[in-house]
Amino acid sequence: NAGVTQTPKFQVLKTGQSMTLQCAQDMNHNSMYWYRQDPGMGLRLIYYSASEGTTDKGEVPNGYNVSRLNKREFSLRLESAAPSQTSVYFCASRGQGWANVLTFGAGSRLTVL
Amino acid sequence: KQEVTQIPAALSVPEGENLVLNCSFTDSAIYNLQWFRQDPGKGLTSLLLIQSSQREQTSGRLNASLDKSSGRSTLYIAASQPGDSATYLCAVTSGGGADGLTFGKGTHLIIQP
Numbered sequence: 001n002a003g004v005t006q007t008p009k010f011q012v013l014k015t016g017q018s019m020t021l022q023c024a025q026d027m028n029h030n031s032m033y034w035y036r037q038d039p040g041m042g043l044r045l046i047y048y049s050a051s052e053g054t055t056d057k058g059e060v061p062n063g064y065n066v067s068r069l070n071k072r073e074f075s076l077r078l079e080s081a082a083p084s085q086t087s088v089y090f091c092a093s094r095g096q097g098w099a100n101v102l103t104f105g106a107g108s109r110l111t112v113l
Numbered sequence: 114k115q116e117v118t119q120i121p122a123a124l125s126v127p128e129g130e131n132l133v134l135n136c137s138f139t140d141s142a143i144y145n146l147q148w149f150r151q152d153p154g155k156g157l158t159s160l161l162l163i164q165s166s167q168r169e170q171t172s173g174r175l176n177a178s179l180d181k182s183s184g185r186s187t188l189y190i191a192a193s194q195p196g197d198s199a200t201y202l203c204a205v206t207s208g209g210g211a212d213g214l215t216f217g218k219g220t221h222l223i224i225q226p
Contacts, residue, residue: 004156042218043202090156102147102204102214104156 002026006091006105013081013112021076021108023091029103031094032074034058034066036087037107043090049074081112115140115207119217127225128195134188134220136203141181144206144213148177148188151200151219160201161188193224 004025013019025032034046035058045058047066055066063085065077074093078085091105116139126132136146145164149157161170161177163186169178176189190197202219 040218043216045214092157101159101162103159104149106156107154109154 004091004093004103004105006089006108008108009106010109011111013078013110015082015112017081018077018079019081019110020078021089021091021110022073023075023105024073025091025093025103026072027093027095027103028071029093029095029100030071032068033092033094033102034064034074034076035090035092036060037090038087046076046089078110081110083112086110086112115143115205115215117203117205117215117217119201119203119220121220122218123221123223125223125225126193128193130193131189131191132193132222134190134201134222136186136188136217138184138186138205138207138215140207141184142207143181146177146179146186147204147206148175148186149202149204151202153199157202195224195226198222198224 007022030051032049035043037043044060046060046064048058049055049068052068052071067075089108092102094100094102118137120135143165147162148160150160151157163170163179174191179186200219200221204214204216206213
């Protein structure tokens with residue numbers, strides 16, 4: 001089925017470890033996003049990519065890096081994980097222009113001990 | 114800065130009732146408003162997208178309305194079913210921030226059998 005695919009679905013890390021969350025979409029969308037969702041905080045934008053080769057910081061970028069590898073893939077990297085990064089991470093994509101529907105992946109639940 | 118509020122935060126109603134979920138936003142200069150559904154442990158699924166030039170959108174038992182001038186949208190669910198139990202989020206696209214999106218924190222809906 002067409003959509004947004006995230007891996008892994010679950011991950012447990014120790015403080016200081018690094019990891020990369022992968023995201024791929026097969027809808028030929030230009031824009032891709034990484035959000036985190038925490039209880040009581042709602043969805044917060046981490047990074048955003050308007051097109052291949054461009055990335056922009058969102059509301060909570062500290063401690064994260066991203067790569068827009070090609071039009072399909074947008075990865076999120078934690079270089080040195082901290083307990084405060086325990087969260088559910090969502091990747092999303094949208095077609096050209098803000099008139100289009102935002103499509104989300106199923107999420108990646110990350111626990112940092 | 115755009116702010117989106119959803120009231121109530123939680124709602125429990127008996128099966129079969131018609132119900133209305135509310136979403137309000139502070140800046141009426143929006144491009145569109147999108148309603149999402151989120152099941153526990155899952156990603157967000159888009160339900161309806163209303164462009165700024167539209168007054169309402171319908172999909173099955175769901176009807177979403179938009180009143181830009183008053184900064185309000187409602188999601189009407191007819192003949193509610195236990196399968197409608199989920200968290201419902203609204204998001205507006207208004208050009209602010211890196212992605213132009215502002216999410217509400219959602220209404221957690223429980224339909225009692």
